[in-house]
Amino acid sequence: MPPSADPSVSVTLAEIARIAGVGRAAVSNWRRRHESFPAPVGGTDTSPQFALSQVEEWLQRQGKITEVGSRERLWPEFEALGDRDAMGAAIAATGARLAPAGSGEEPPIAEGLSDAQRSLVERAVVLARKHGAYDTFDFLLGRWLDTHVRQLSITPLPLADLMAEVAELSHDGGTDDIGTVLDPACGTGGLLLAAARRWADPASGHSPDTPLRLLGQDIEPPQAALAAVRLLLAGHSPGQGAEWTVDVQPGNTLRADPHADVRADVVLCNPPFNERDWGYEELATDSRWTYGLPPRTESELAWVQHALARLTPGGTAVLLLPPAVASRKAGRRIRAALLRARVLRAIVALPPGCAPPHSVALHLWVLRAPDKGETDPSSEVLLVDAADTQTETAGGTQRGGRAGIDWPLLRRSVLSAVQAGDGGEDRPCAYASVPVIDLLDDEVDLTPARHVPGPASAGLLGLRRSWTRFGTLLHELRDLTTTLSKLELSVEDRATQSTATVGDLIRAGALTLRSGQQPADGAVAAGDAPADAVPVLTISDMLTGGRPAGWLTAREASAGEAAGTLTVTTPDEVVIVGAYRAFDAWVDVDAPTVLGSQLFAMRVDPALLDPWFLAGCLRAPANARRAGTHASTSSRIDIRRLQVLRLPLPEQRLYGEAFRRLSTFERSLREAGTVGRELVNGLTDGLSAGRLPRGWT
Structure with missing residues (x-):
């Protein structure tokens, strides 16, 4: 393979270090010690850019690399394409070329590739056949996602797995009854991949005679193409014992749905939020609006009804939605209709940070399509408030101690609630099955925190944990006091x-x-x-x-x-x-x-x-x-x-x-001061609610 098809491709010091497999400091040393090191062709004094072809030639002459060609040296050429969509299309075309023969067709987006893109795809395919098809594509996709992370809405893997588990627990037919999974706003296919890895394997209960069908669509053609080849390659990756069929199409799902005639057993979706131009005028008479025409400002309720319309009778949908959907005044009529039809089965309030936007405590909506054979539909809605599920901290220090999602704890608490288990004293979040009639008031506010008994259940557990932690801290302080008080400083300075x-x-x-x-x-x-x-x-x-x-x-x-x-x-x-x-x-x-x-x-x-x-x-x-x-x-x-x-x-x-x-x-x-304030606040809340125990003195 030639050093570089495009001599204008440039790399940073960090990229040179990755190509050579050394640290950045080593590259800086090479620049100082070797006069023959290539001169910068751009950038700044603090972040210079070097011609990739010159760098590779120098590394070979110096014996720093034995061959020209690695995944690390490939990425700068993709990045040199400049445009996000051009990069995504080239990566998707690379993945399609690497997919096993007969597993799928080249994505339509590949037809419009430029000569530079096609040349780069050819070199990527040659490299991938030496270093592994799936690993090479996954590397390129990961770099693409990292580069454009601010422009993309990606469902984190732990959340995608949790949504699939919630759908499985809520699906009456069990795992062996899940044959088709749909994501109508699939992005790069994270939710579909989580579904495939959970339900395609015969060990999970899925019938080995019927491959799992994965259907998806995304409004951005590069993301749809990436999702399609990602799922195809994952189905044939090393160690993958199960296979699935894939049909992911580009396009606007609400306006033109290529899967309109398909009925899925499960719908998993993280739809776009707060859209204004979702098709309010042209879709006013659409047959999907069984529960009412979504207002112009309620695009999320359009996605909710779209998901229900694409389910088989008794099928399950799990959608990730902003919390305002549960309470906005404009959507109360549709929320009431969903409640009366008994299709809304649960709402789970997640802690902030689970998915973009990270500052918002998003909700999971669990829906079930009406089943004509069902004689006793549920008259209650499960509301789960996991928004305050404790987060994990790194050491609990003031500096460096940082909050993040404790995914094992969150998963355990949410699944325990969905299973309607007792949970006992170890229940980490509050939940309640609320009668539909109690929710059908003037506001139809379905925000879980408004209906679950927080202070009376989870609050008591939180107080017990705080007292335990406070006691531990006091014990630590006593031990440290004993040790430090013995430090009688000498007079000598x-x-x-x-x-x-x-x-x-x-x-x-x-x-x-x-x-x-x-x-x-x-x-x-x-x-x-x-x-x-x-x-x-x-x-x-x-x-x-x-x-x-x-x-x-x-x-x-x-x-x-x-x-x-x-x-x-x-x-x-x-x-x-x-x-x-x-x-x-x-x-x-x-x-x-x-x-x-x-x-x-x-x-x-x-x-x-x-x-x-x-x-x-x-x-x-x-x-x-x-x-x-x-x-x-x-x-x-x-x-x-x-x-x-x-x-x-x-x-x-x-x-x-x-x-x-x-x-x-x-x-x-x-x-200790922080935990003490939590104890004071918790006890104050409980006492102000009239919960002083009898006989307390």
């Missing part, structure tokens, strides 16, 4: 006798110092973060409590670090704040963390320095006063002037252990 500055330690090779960098505008997401998020810590966060308010996905953080545009910590690095009024230093035990401007990361040589000792010495208030540029509260700290005791490593470790226990003491004090 060793800091005045022998110290070294951070600058001295850097020159001696005992540590390296990295400066934090401000992420690009609009790159940082806000709100509760998903489980794999990397927090972005800024100086503003430090001034308002020390908890990161923003975050990036793990892939964004990794890509930014590799490109040299982000500073991401590693475990046991020391983080320092360079602003006087927020000055602090600590060991980042919860790494990775993305550091903004005025924050610094120190990586120590463990043979010369103990990180806890270093952090403890650096954070001393007297140290900040000495290293401050001036005495005002807006001054900055000259990090290189901060002083550290000169001690042998064994003695450093003794000091480091004392500093570590002092840090734990500080953290436990802070957490």
Whole structure:
């Protein structure tokens, strides 16, 4: 394969490192040590761009790579296509070429490929046949999704799996009765893939004589094409013992549905939100609106009725919808009709962060198509409030402690409620089966929090857990108090006798110092973060409590670090704040963390320095006063002037252990205050509701 079909394709230092299989620092060293290293052809001084063909030739001459050609070197050529749709179409065409013969046709989008795209597809196919078809396509799709994550609405894999499980539990026919699954707004096929992996395998109860049918449609042709080939390749990937048939079409589902004559056993869908131009005028007399014409502002209720219209009698649909659909005034007539027809079976309120937009607590709507043979339709609706399901934290510290979705806990709580199990004292969320007649009031507000008995059930469990945690913290504080109170400081002030500055330690090779960098505008997401998020810590966060308010996905953080545009910590690095009024230093035990401007990361040589000792010495208030540029509260700290005791490593470790226990003491004090406030608030709510136990004194 030639080095590059297009000599104009350029790569960053991070991409060169991936191609060569080394770290970015190694590439920077090559540039300094070798005059023959290719000169930049673009970019900036801090982020230069190099011609891919020149780089590959140099790497081969230097023996840095044995052959030209890898998945990493392939991606820059796709990225050079520039346009998101052009990149997606080329990746889809690559996947179609890699699919086993007879498993599917080339997607229509491939017919409009340019010569550059076709040439790139050919090289990608040659490479994939050496390195694995499914792995190569999955790599390209993952890079495409990462590059355009802000422009796409993707259903995270844990949520897709949960939606499939909820559909299975709600489907009366059982797993062996699920033969056709439809997603009318499938994106890149995540929900359909979750369904296939759950129901296509005969071990799950599916009949081996009838392959599972996966039907999908998306308004964006590149995404529809990507979904189709993704499902085809996944069905023939190594280790996949089951197969399925795939029919994914591009187009506007509400206006032109190619599956109008098909009836699915299950519909899974994450439809677009808040659409205004969904077809209100031209679809006014459509037969799908059995429960009323959706108002112009209620596009989500159009998707709800579309899903019901495409189900077999007794089939199940699970849709991910914004919470406003359950309460908006414009939709109350249709909500009432859904209740009276007994087709709305459950609404589950999820915690924020489960899917984009991450700041919103989305709802799952579970619907069941009317079955003519059903003689006793349910007269109740299950409402589940999992919006406050506790999140997992990394260590519970003020800095670095970050909230994410505890997916195992959320799955257990939601499935327990859908199964209508008792759940007992270990029930992690509140739910209730509410009679339909109680919901048919003037508002028809179906928001679960308005109807489930929160304080009386989940609240009691939360109080018990808080008391348990508070007791544990008090026990920890007693132990630490006993230990730390024995630290009778000696009269001798060793800091005045022998110290070294951070600058001295850097020159001696005992540590390296990295400066934090401000992420690009609009790159940082806000709100509760998903489980794999990397927090972005800024100086503003430090001034308002020390908890990161923003975050990036793990892939964004990794890509930014590799490109040299982000500073991401590693475990046991020391983080320092360079602003006087927020000055602090600590060991980042919860790494990775993305550091903004005025924050610094120190990586120590463990043979010369103990990180806890270093952090403890650096954070001393007297140290900040000495290293401050001036005495005002807006001054900055000259990090290189901060002083550290000169001690042998064994003695450093003794000091480091004392500093570590002092840090734990500080953290436990802070957490005890937080849990104490939760207890006060919970007890106040309960007492104000008249729930004081009889005989209490």
